[in-house]
Amino acid sequence: xxxxPAADLEPFIALARSRLSLSEAEAHEAFxxxxxxxxxxxxIAGLLTVLARRGPGVDELVGAARVMREHVTRVPVxxxxxxxxxxxxGTGGAPKTFxxxxxxxxxxxxxxxxxxxxxxxxxxxxxxxxxxxxxxxNVNASPDVQARCLxxxxxxxxxxxxxxxxxRHAMPARRALGFPTIFNLxxxxxxxxGARRQLIGVYAPHFVDLLAQTLVRLGAQRALIVHGCGxxxxxxxAGPNQLTDCRAxxxxxxxxxxxxxxxxxxxxxPPAADVADAARILMEVLSGQPGPHAEMxxxxxxxxxxxxxxxxDFAVGVEMARExxxxxxxxxxxxxxxxxxxxx
Numbered sequence: 001x002x003x004x005p006a007a008d009l010e011p012f013i014a015l016a017r018s019r020l021s022l023s024e025a026e027a028h029e030a031f032x033x034x035x036x037x038x039x040x041x042x043x044i045a046g047l048l049t050v051l052a053r054r055g056p057g058v059d060e061l062v063g064a065a066r067v068m069r070e071h072v073t074r075v076p077v078x079x080x081x082x083x084x085x086x087x088x089x090g091t092g093g094a095p096k097t098f099x100x101x102x103x104x105x106x107x108x109x110x111x112x113x114x115x116x117x118x119x120x121x122x123x124x125x126x127x128x129x130x131x132x133x134x135x136x137x138n139v140n141a142s143p144d145v146q147a148r149c150l151x152x153x154x155x156x157x158x159x160x161x162x163x164x165x166x167x168r169h170a171m172p173a174r175r176a177l178g179f180p181t182i183f184n185l186x187x188x189x190x191x192x193x194g195a196r197r198q199l200i201g202v203y204a205p206h207f208v209d210l211l212a213q214t215l216v217r218l219g220a221q222r223a224l225i226v227h228g229c230g231x232x233x234x235x236x237x238a239g240p241n242q243l244t245d246c247r248a249x250x251x252x253x254x255x256x257x258x259x260x261x262x263x264x265x266x267x268x269x270p271p272a273a274d275v276a277d278a279a280r281i282l283m284e285v286l287s288g289q290p291g292p293h294a295e296m297x298x299x300x301x302x303x304x305x306x307x308x309x310x311x312x313d314f315a316v317g318v319e320m321a322r323e324x325x326x327x328x329x330x331x332x333x334x335x336x337x338x339x340x341x342x343x344x
Contacts, residue, residue, distance in 0.1 A: 021057025
């Protein structure tokens with residue numbers, strides 16, 4: 001508890017140095033000390049550094065994710081929506097083009113998915129929170145308002161800083177380190193609405209299988225873990241992507257070549273210049289303007305629709321995503337989110 005004498009993380013640091021992975025129970029205990037404010041910043045940094053240098057194991061991710069889930073501020077999801085919920089939150093940490101996962105969430109919602117979009121601000125200044133706020137969404141909406149957004153718009157935005165207060169104890173260490181840590185992987189594993197269907201983009205290829213195995217252990221209903229051609233943490237139109245499909249308690253690697261699904265192959269589009277430019281790109285996608293941004297959004301929305309079990313495969317998902325945009329339903333989903341997010 002805050003104010004209690006500091007706990008000692010050194011035994012866990014020593015174990016983490018000497019093994020490929022802490023056990024799930026050990027990781028749970030260590031991260032419980034961190035997230036209840038009982039660990040010193042220097043020791044938190046030490047543990048995070050060891051895990052980053054050798055790479056976290058599945059047991060460590062499962063144990064730490066369970067702690068984050070225990071401390072999350074939840075969105076009260078109606079029972080009739082609980083099994084349908086999906087999320088498109090990725091790890092970040094990769095070259096950023098535009099707000100692909102946010103665009104995919106909106107397009108998927110327009111096609112009938114129910115999306116609890118988990119996100120945060122970005123070091124680039126144009127993350128999902130900044131862009132949605134620029135477009136008029138109340139990104140600080142309460143959990144109850146978010147639940148109404150899910151019911152009325154099929155889409156809500158769960159701003160990570162409001163839902164994971166326990167992670168503030170690790171922030172000084174994370175800022176001091178300045179490189180991605182296990183917390184970058186934990187964010188997508190702790191959706192505040194409890195979504196068990198997920199599209200997760202990862203910033204390094206070796207994390208695809210790691211997160212897939214972790215989600216199987218955590219009881220995911222359906223998940224696609226992807227790493228994009230060119231080092232992106234989302235599906236890329238530039239060429240074959242790495243993808244693992246998690247369902248029925250198992251994980252299976254699959255081929256994901258966008259050209260096979262009716263998506264125009266092209267290099268990743270240039271990055272947005274700032275938040276205003278990122279918002280402009282997103283609105284151009286939703287308005288049906290063709291081009292590489294639209295193709296990338298369609299490809300990732302198709303993956304979200306597969307995760308939602310609304311599309312049996314990527315080819316159908318691509319068709320549904322295109323119809324969501326062309327019909328104006330994707331734009332309507334965003335407008336409904338803007339309107340309902342400001343309701344009292």
